[in-house]
Amino acid sequence: MKVLAVASEAVPLVKTGGLADVVGALPAALAGEGVEMRVLLPGYRGLAARLEAPRPVRLETAWGTVDLVLGRIGACEFALVDAPGLYDRDGGPYAGPDGRDWGDNPHRFAYLARVGAAIAAAGLDGWRPDAVHAHDWQAGLLPAFLAEDHAHAPPVLFTIHNIAFQGAYDRGVLTEIGLSDRLMTLDGIEYHGGVGFLKAGIALSDRVSTVSPGYAAELMTPEFGMGLDGLLRHRSGVVSGVLNGIDTHLWDPASDPALPARYGPETLAEKARNRAALAERFALDPAADAPLFIVVSRLTWQKGLDLLLEALAALLSTGGTLALLGSGEPGLEDGLRGAARAHPGRIGVEIGYDEALSHLMLGGGDAILVPSRFEPCGLTQLMGLRYGTVPVVARTGGLADTVIDANEAARRAGVATGVLHAPGDAAALARAIGRTAALFRDRPGWAAIQRAGLGHPVGWEASAAAYAALYRQMRP
Numbered sequence: 001m002k003v004l005a006v007a008s009e010a011v012p013l014v015k016t017g018g019l020a021d022v023v024g025a026l027p028a029a030l031a032g033e034g035v036e037m038r039v040l041l042p043g044y045r046g047l048a049a050r051l052e053a054p055r056p057v058r059l060e061t062a063w064g065t066v067d068l069v070l071g072r073i074g075a076c077e078f079a080l081v082d083a084p085g086l087y088d089r090d091g092g093p094y095a096g097p098d099g100r101d102w103g104d105n106p107h108r109f110a111y112l113a114r115v116g117a118a119i120a121a122a123g124l125d126g127w128r129p130d131a132v133h134a135h136d137w138q139a140g141l142l143p144a145f146l147a148e149d150h151a152h153a154p155p156v157l158f159t160i161h162n163i164a165f166q167g168a169y170d171r172g173v174l175t176e177i178g179l180s181d182r183l184m185t186l187d188g189i190e191y192h193g194g195v196g197f198l199k200a201g202i203a204l205s206d207r208v209s210t211v212s213p214g215y216a217a218e219l220m221t222p223e224f225g226m227g228l229d230g231l232l233r234h235r236s237g238v239v240s241g242v243l244n245g246i247d248t249h250l251w252d253p254a255s256d257p258a259l260p261a262r263y264g265p266e267t268l269a270e271k272a273r274n275r276a277a278l279a280e281r282f283a284l285d286p287a288a289d290a291p292l293f294i295v296v297s298r299l300t301w302q303k304g305l306d307l308l309l310e311a312l313a314a315l316l317s318t319g320g321t322l323a324l325l326g327s328g329e330p331g332l333e334d335g336l337r338g339a340a341r342a343h344p345g346r347i348g349v350e351i352g353y354d355e356a357l358s359h360l361m362l363g364g365g366d367a368i369l370v371p372s373r374f375e376p377c378g379l380t381q382l383m384g385l386r387y388g389t390v391p392v393v394a395r396t397g398g399l400a401d402t403v404i405d406a407n408e409a410a411r412r413a414g415v416a417t418g419v420l421h422a423p424g425d426a427a428a429l430a431r432a433i434g435r436t437a438a439l440f441r442d443r444p445g446w447a448a449i450q451r452a453g454l455g456h457p458v459g460w461e462a463s464a465a466a467y468a469a470l471y472r473q474m475r476p
């Protein structure tokens with residue numbers, strides 16, 4: 001079957017977070033399930049030039065002419081919406097070079113959704129999808145445009161990657177983006193008197209999914225639902241959780257070109273060479289008998305790194321060291337830089353975004369910290385499992401679904417893969433760090449935890465099958 005994916009980012013073309021990893025990985029993963037997926041993205045500056053064999057295509061719709069560029073990267077077919085006035089500019093996908101959100105984001109992403117709906121209904125260049133997979137608020141209006149513009153439409157699966165980003169705008173944008181009042185209802189696009197893009201996706205799609213079973217359940221509670229828990233409870237019959245995977249070819253310690261030493265379950269000792277390279281890169285002097293902790297993360301409240309700042313004294317008292325890579329909120333960046341200045345040789349911080357360095361960190365770290373307050377799925381803990389870098393994670397969302405705590409029973413059964421702690425609690429994080437250091441000193445025990453992690457499936461196989469099943473269930 002044919003499925004059109006609609007999203008605001010996808011590797012390898014444009015990425016700000018896990019959404020891009022997922023959208024970019026699904027086409028290859030689904031090919032094995034008999035699903036042919038094409039990905040529709042905004043044609044941000046410079047993207048079309050990176051496609052293999054790019055070719056312009058025109059789509060005539062009842063509301064106007066749409067220009068697109070089709071092309072591929074490897075086996076993945078992309079369609080880029082060629083609307084220079086909306087997408088061809090310096091800066092990121094959502095914000096300008098000054099870090100402020102683009103003022104016309106509702107127009108930019110409503111247009112993406114409207115084009116997606118037109119392709120869904122009429123096909124493009126002879127290719128007609130049987131179903132649509134719309135991702136996050138940027139594609140949330142797609143089912144609204146299907147209802148507004150088209151009589152016959154394929155079914156839509158809408159996936160929530162993070163409910164914190166809702167795309168809620170003033171009612172005034174309604175006519176500017178091409179929608180009528182008709183859908184401004186409680187079970188339509190209306191959200192607190194304005195237009196809710198994410199809300200529309202949840203309310204109007206045939207099926208709704210999120211990126212872990214744990215997060216799917218959490219979203220139906222006031223604590224995590226961020227105002228949409230009632231609607232999600234109302235739609236609970238069509239809501240499900242499908243865990244994200246990682247690209248196990250791109251993330252493979254046995255072949256990773258970013259690593260000085262490659263390794264597998266039988267050659268874990270090789271990790272020591274990567275550890276030394278990582279320590280050198282961050283000017284650290286890690287003790288042999290205490291863990292070198294790593295963090296690779298956006299620096300935001302969600303990720304709980306303020307809690308890590310509070311728990312740093314505990315980390316240092318275990319004899320451990322910390323290498324952190326991330327960027328985000330200035331307050332957190334400053335706090336972390338300050339900690340590194342105060343503890344040279346023990347805490348190393350690199351502010352920025354660096355894919356290659358993130359591979360070296362996974363290859364050389366002993367344990368990866370993910371102290372999120374909430375986490376829809378989380379990818380870095382999966383990378384940790386894949387690299388024998390033991391995940392130390394908050395017990396929330398997808399983190400709790402993917403890591404098995406190294407308690408006594410789990411260790412005896414040989415199934416422990418990491419350490420879990422209560423979310424949003426610096427003292428609990430400090431205790432987890434202490435527990436990790438104690439586990440690390442028991443070398444055979446630690447190696448058993450690493451190997452259990454290496455054996456944990458983190459690829460896309462199971463989830464690709466689950467998505468394919470969802471598409472097929474929706475097919476009319």
Ligand code: ADP
Pocket residue numbers: 016017018019021296297298325326327352353354355358377378379380
């Ligand atoms: P989120 O999407 O909320 O940021 P995820 O854990 O789902 O969190 O995905 C984050 C992705 O971004 C992972 O692939 C992670 O390795 C990557 N990442 C985050 N920050 C950085 C950084 N500073 N440098 C390199 N990669 C990063």
